[in-house]
Amino acid sequence: MSSIKEKFNQISPSEFFYRNRDLAGFSNPTRSLYTAVREFVENSLDACDQKGIFPDVHMSIKAVDSEKPDPKPYILTVKDNGPGIESKHVPLAFGTVLYGSKFGLKQARGMFGLGATMAILYGQITTNKPVFVKSSTDGKIQDEFELLLDIQKNKPVILKHTTKEVTKRGLSVSICLEGDYAKAGSKIKDYVYETSLITPYATITFDDPKGEKFHYSKIVNEMPPAPTIIRPHAHGIDVETIRRMMVESQFEIPTIDDAMVEKVRKDLGLGKKNLAFTGIMDKAKKRWKTLSRPVRVVIALMSFLKMDFDKLNKIRIEDIDVSNKKLFYWDFGDSQSKSVEMDSESPYYKQLTGTIQGETLTTFLTKRFQRIGPTTAVKFAEFAGFKPEKRMGSMTNQELVKLSESLQKFEDFLSPDPSCLAPLGEEPLEKGIKKFFKPDFCEVIQRPASAYSGFPFIVEMGIAYGGEIRPGGPHVYRYANRIPLLYDEGSDVVLKVVNDSDWTRYKIKGDPPFVIVTHICSTRIPYKTVGKENVADRPEIERELRLGLQFLSRKLAAYMSKRGQAEMAKKRANLYAKYIPLIAQFSTELSGKTKEPNYKKMLEEELIVDDKQS
Amino acid sequence: MTTNKAKDRKLKTNEKQKSIIDALKMHGAKVYDDLENGQFPKFSIPSRSVSNIVYDKKIRQYILGNSAALRSSRNSSQLRSFTQLMWLAFFANRLTQEKKSSTLRDVYYSSQAFDIEFEDQSESDNIIVDLEAILSKPREDFHIFPEERSSIFGDLNIEYTIPGYEGKTMNLSNHPDGYAIGPSLTTAELLDTSAEIVIAIEKGGLFTRFVEEQVDKKFKSIIINTGGQAPRSTRTLLKRLHDEMGLPVIVLTDGDVYGEHIAMVIKSGSANAAHLRDLTVPDAKWVGVWATDIEKFKLPTIPMTESDIKRCHDLQSDPRYQEGIWKKELDVFLKIKRKAELEAFSKYGLTNITEKYLPQKLELAKSL
Structure with a gap:
């Protein structure tokens, strides 16, 4: 038993993740390249979001040797204009697993900053190359590191650290890893494209290994409010x-060392004076209200021990047995354990029990x-x-x-506080959709906050029809916490809800050119798999999606019937334009007239009426 | 005397033509005025749906009731057929003015010269019936004729009215194969005849036999081959022979339910032509072959088919088959479930029908 336990203890988090890298999405060169891109881009976006900076993220993938066939080593660089990371934290942040600043309860793309380190780890395993990190927090001095990860010890190894003067703040991370761009390319391009849709306040650039450049400028000039960190529900x-x-x-029983004693003396205003036990107690009573908790605890202990500071120095508190009202301590002088009774009537007793029992x-x-x-x-x-x-x-x-x-x-708790969530907001979402799909019709909705299992969530949705949207819809773009979900669509709750819709009821037929965008924000997205690609069908989430979609579908149906009317009117006008002149021609000869009746005004009036209708 | 009569007739023909042209002009002017006033023109067309077809006992034919359908050019789903109808009126006007004739098929193709599309001929045929209904005139009046398949033979002098033949006369016993009943014959003046009766016969074969056996002379008759169900031009001619020349009309058909109905249509028209008058010869008599004749003359028979029997049941609910020989013969057909063709008489010799059967029937017709 004990030997197994020891072995477990010896595995560092780095090693654990190394052994289980499949879990984190680093199972093969195709998937790993894609996951690495995601992790770095999302880290950059998160960092900017938190500081309210419009993200400007530049990503590039370059083959080390472009002649070699895939899979082969690639250099992945992601550069942002975020707050950067303080020099002293850089080695730990990029050279250890489980180091991060995202432990609080709020919505963010990634959790714990794990993925980026995993990517570095994967790069190091496959190419044995260090990670290059350049960070500037002030826009003046940039720290540049070359790091390796000591997997066994979960510690960074700094190969090189230099500084240089710069003019821009931000972070740049560059790793070398084995990847398969031939296979992962379309996935990565989709990812960048879809990310820019849900992050319309960000500028994202991607230079691909083939020399193609994908640039998505920011299209809204307002940042959605940053989420706040809140207590759990x-x-x-x-x-x-x-x-x-x-x-x-709980409050620790303070260690009574020289520093502690010094603090107590100072708080009691004793200066260099040496007071006897009773004197100390008197002083303490007078100043009780101003004393801090640790000082109060020391005074309470002294009251039962009936010791002054000198004596206190020679013992160590072992245990406070509240139920038996006994205080155990180790006497260094006699080298033995002793105990004193505690008077439960004493006000100091309450102070101690409160401390012990929290x-x-x-x-x-x-x-x-x-x-x-x-x-x-x-x-x-x-x-x-x-x-x-x-x-x-x-x-x-x-x-x-x-x-x-x-x-x-217990059902009487108020529902979770959604202030820790950061939905994109209706306006940016609508702008994003309009800019991306150039539709004839677009409608968005942000549902009120709801919760599942104590985790608050908000569903945002948009629907767009016509324009430049390709037929064969609905094309569904799924997002969770501003991350595009690209794969494993089949089992996703969004797809389930969309597929349940009877679109003919909403006047949508045939091969419709339309798009549905869904964004689920939550402190915890209930992903079905570790791959973070599909959302499980929690009834609460399903309900919100359904209500949102119904609302949007009704709007679309209203638009469609208007559109239908306009099309009908146009068709009718065309029919008139085609047939009325013929009727005029025939009636002229039939009635024995020479000049055709003036029907043009009639056709024009008809068009005006139709325009008004549409 | 003769010239006066001819003048009268010519006048009558011209009047008929004028009334058609006037009617067309009236409709055209209405449409023209509507357009000029910024209104969408419309037509009221008597409804030809089954619910609007009723039997008029007084005039002894099916007629249309009072309900009518409005066809408006405002309604985009009717605009096309409105235009088609307008074109047809325009086309009919030209035909009538120029005294040219056209067939149903012709109309279908002619439309294409004016950017008027008809899906198929049945669509254009329908529009023609619409115009008939609006004008209450058969299409022959506006010079649209069906394909000719019936013919006439006998001592009858006629005078053509169609362009190029005006004033030319002809005796219809000059050619033993008979004369096709087409537009020129239907519109011709009927001058005079020695005949005392018109015998309409269903089949071409028997028509030839009758000519060979000189039935025209022996029985002082004009023989008409209806070629099955009598075309409208033939029915028009039958009516004219009856009304203008005062000749009684008898009908001789196969001994089956279809034959009986051929005679009925000559007598009182069809539901299909309920929108038209002046196509019937209410005094026409069906003289055979009756169901009762089959036994009486011991004719070889063939069994009735299912569709024959169904047709019998259908006709039983027709108001015209509720009395007299019409009802009686129908009941017998249903009872014996067998039928006999006109040719069946050949069992007793080729001339049996003209020498034995026909005289009996002619005699009988007088008492019908």
Whole structure:
């Protein structure tokens, strides 16, 4: 048992991911090249989004030896105008796995910054070349690194570090990796194209290995508001998360070292004076309200130990047994464990137990979760069968499980706060669609925020018809957190909803030229697979998609019937123009007249009426 | 006397032509005025749907009821057929003015010279019927004729009215094969005849036999081959012979339900032509071959087909088959479920029909 455990402990995160790189999308040269592109581009966009910078991302892929057949080594460079990364963080950010700034609960394209490191790792494995990172946070000095990853130790190896003066801020990452552009090319081009649609505030450029340049300029001049970091929602929590949150809620018993003693003396305003135990207690009582929690804890301990600072220096607190009201400590002088009784009536006793057992349930809920007020917290405690003042630290394992289950089941929590979400917004989405597809008709909708399993989400949708859209629709463009989902369409919830639609009901027939764009924003997109290509059909998400699509379909139907009327009117006008002159000609001869009747005015009036109708 | 009569007739023909031209001009002027006033012109066309076809006991034929359909050039789905109709009126006007004749097929092709499209001939035929209905005149009146297949033989003098032949006369017993009943004959003046009866016969073979056996002379008759269901030009001629020359008309057909109905159409028209008058000879008599004749004359028979039987049932619900020999013979046909052709008499010799059967029937006709 123990030996296996030891082995597990020896695997660094780098090695773990190296062994399981398929999971992260680095299974073969085609897929790896595509995934690497995605990870770097998304990192750049995320970085700019967070700082409110209009992203200007330049990506290039160059073959090391263009004569060689695929798969072969490529140099992938992604350069942005983002905030850059501080010099001291660069080696860790790019040279270790699980280093990142995206741990908070808010919407972002990627999580934890894992993917970029995976790409670097993959590049290093396949080509044994270092990663080149150039970063400038101030637009004046740029740090340039050449890094390798020590897989076993999960540590960066800095091969070279130089600085140079620049005029632009931003980050540039360049790796060498084995890829298959012949196969991945169309996928990458699709990715860039579709990304620029959902990021209309960004400029994206792509130089492909064949010398082709794809440039998508920004088409809107407003950034969507950046998401804020928020506390989790009670419905989206599990036992493990509660455990981790509890650790934060508890206060360590402060280590009573010289620095601590110095702090206590200072807070009590003792200066160099040496006071006896009772003197210290008196001073503490007077200043209690101004004292910090760690200082209060030390004073409380001293009150039971009845020791002054000198004596305190010679012991170490071992345990505080709240139930037996006993305080254990190690006496360095006697080299043995001793204990004192604690008076539960003493106000200091409460201070200690509070420290040991952490926050009460109600405080824990109101302070650490979103959208729970004191009233709801008390109501929940009753629902779950806990006393509201139950200390979190006194919970047994079983009680924690019960708490976690009750949190999931309790229905009176307000729905999750969507302020952590960053939908694109109706206007930019509409502009993007119009610019990209040049349709005759376009309509967008942003559904109100909803939630599944405690995770808030917002569905945005757009529908476009006619114009330059190719026939054979609906063409569905799926996005999640501003990432295009290009593959595994079949099992996706969006496709399911779209396919359920009876388009003939909306006056759409034949081989229609139309496009549907969907964007799901959430703190956690329920992907079906690790490949992040299709969204699972959670009923809540499916419902929002359905309602959104119905709304848009109705708008489209209204447009279609208008369009139909206009087409009919045009057709009719053409018929008139064709036949009325003939009728005039025949009637002239029949009636024995020589001059044709003046029917032109009639035709013109007809056209005017039709124009008004359409 | 004769010249006066001829003058009268000529006048009558001219009047008929004038009335058609006037009617066409009236419709054309209405359309012209509508266009001039910025209005979409329209026609009211008597409805020819089954629900609007009723039997008029008084005049003893099917006629159209009061409902009419409006065909408006405003309505884009009617605009095309409106234009077609307008063109046809225009075309009919030219035909009539120039005294030229045309066939249904001709019309279909002529339209193409004026950028008027007809999907097929049945579409143009339909438009022709529309114009007939609007004018209440058969298409022959505006010089559109069907293909000719019926013929006439007998002592009848006629005078042509068609261009190039005006004033020319002809005796219709000059040529033993008979004369085709076409536009020139239908529009000709009927001058005089020694005949006392018209015998319409369904089949060309029997017509030839009758001519050979000099039925025209023996029975003082004019023989007409209807060629199956009598074409309208033939029916027009039959009516004229009856009305203008005062000749009774008898009809001789095969001994089956179709034959019976051929006689009925000559007598009282068809539902298809309910929009037209002056095509019927209400006094015409069907003299055979009756169902009862089959047994009486011991004729060789053939069994009725299913469609024959169905036709019998159909006609049983026709108001004209509710009495007299029409009902009686129909019932017998249904009972014996057998039929006999005119040629069946040949079993008893080629002249049996003219020497034995016909005299009996002519005698009988007087009492019908």
